[in-house]
Amino acid sequence: MKVRPNNYIAVEFMSRSANEGFARTAVAAFAAQLDPTLDELGDIRTAVSEAVTNAIVHAYPDSLGKISLRASVFDGNVLEIVVRDWGRGIENVEKAREPLYTTGGEDRSGMGFTIMESFMDSLCVRSRLGKGTVVTMKRRIAQRAGRK
Amino acid sequence: MEVRTSANDRALTVTLRGELDHHAARETVTALERALDAALPRKLILDFGGVTFMDSSGIAVVMRAFRRMTALGGSLELCNVPPQAGRVFDAAGIFSRIPTGRT
Numbered sequence: 001m002k003v004r005p006n007n008y009i010a011v012e013f014m015s016r017s018a019n020e021g022f023a024r025t026a027v028a029a030f031a032a033q034l035d036p037t038l039d040e041l042g043d044i045r046t047a048v049s050e051a052v053t054n055a056i057v058h059a060y061p062d063s064l065g066k067i068s069l070r071a072s073v074f075d076g077n078v079l080e081i082v083v084r085d086w087g088r089g090i091e092n093v094e095k096a097r098e099p100l101y102t103t104g105g106e107d108r109s110g111m112g113f114t115i116m117e118s119f120m121d122s123l124c125v126r127s128r129l130g131k132g133t134v135v136t137m138k139r140r141i142a143q144r145a146g147r148k
Numbered sequence: 149m150e151v152r153t154s155a156n157d158r159a160l161t162v163t164l165r166g167e168l169d170h171h172a173a174r175e176t177v178t179a180l181e182r183a184l185d186a187a188l189p190r191k192l193i194l195d196f197g198g199v200t201f202m203d204s205s206g207i208a209v210v211m212r213a214f215r216r217m218t219a220l221g222g223s224l225e226l227c228n229v230p231p232q233a234g235r236v237f238d239a240a241g242i243f244s245r246i247p248t249g250r251t
Contacts, residue, residue: 017171024201042232049203053170107173109207111240118239 005072005080007033012068015060015085017053019067024048027071027081034077034141043119044079044139050112051083051135057104059087059133077141081120084134090127097125150198151179153187160189165198168233173205180213190222197228206233207240214246223247 009030013019024045031044048069055067070082090096097117102110117123120137127133149172150165162180166172184192192213196202210226217224226248229237237243 017169020169020171021167021201039231039235042235045201046203046232046236049169049201053203053205057170106212107170107177107205107208109204109211109240111204111207115204115236115239119235 003074005074008070008072010068010070012066015056015065015067015087017056020049020052020056023052023067023069027069030071031079031141034073034079035144036141037144040139040141044081047116047119047137047139048081048083050116051081051137054112054135055083055085055087055133057108058090059085061088077143079139079141081137081139082134084132086132089129089131090125090133091129093125093127149176151176151183153179153183155183155187155189158187158190159193160184160187160191161193161195163195163198167201168199168206168209169201169203170205173209176209177212180209181216184213184216184220188220189217190220192217192222192224194224194226195228196226196230196233199230199233202233202236204236204240206236207242210237210242210246 011026027048028041028045065087068084072080095101097113099114100110102108116137120139122138124136149168152163154161160183162183214224224246226246229248
């Protein structure tokens with residue numbers, strides 16, 4: 001049975017690099033209700049930026065396409081972020097997740113998935129060639145003493 | 149992304165200001181390489197003090213600068229790295245290869 005979120009936002013945008021800043025800022029603004037620390041907020045912004053950049057660079061290398069972004073809050077102060085595209089898909093997800101692996105040439109570091117993995121509590125990547133990719137990340141925001 | 153350069157005595161300081169993501173990376177690299185070609189410095193200092201956000205695109209920019217400086221027989225140093233960018237560099241293990249002014 002699917003657990004319903006306590007709150008969510010969903011946005012859809014074109015795979016233009018100008019939207020990278022919008023995407024991470026939108027999620028950060030939504031995540032503010034969980035009262036994160038600056039470090040936590042920075043980690044979330046970074047992870048979203050990596051996932052969205054991957055979709056822009058790799059899912060639609062020679063075209064513009066649709067990217068959807070959904071952020072949800074679940075019981076226990078858990079933030080879930082889902083970035084989905086309908087692009088060309090990843091041939092070998094396991095290989096793509098290896099540090100320093102990239103098909104993006106000198107402009108890319110190959111560290112995107114490594115950073116998503118180390119900044120979030122969990123990372124799930126599902127992809128089908130020619131169909132698209134869904135990246136799901138979760139991060140629990142610690143509830144601190146003296147805060148609601 | 150705003151890129152400012154100042155050169156003195158074969159040391160080139162490049163000051164970055166703004167958000168260093170994939171969207172900003174290409175213009176940053178172009179400006180950086182132009183400054184390197186003009187100055188051919190012995191030492192490059194990348195000042196991150198004004199960087200308000202950085203993701204792995206910044207790692208690619210730094211690695212590129214590192215390779216260029218190695219080819220020139222010079223060195224690269226990062227300074228004033230803010231905490232958010234520092235966490236990204238840490239995750240990539242960059243500080244083990246490139247010195248920073250960080251204590």
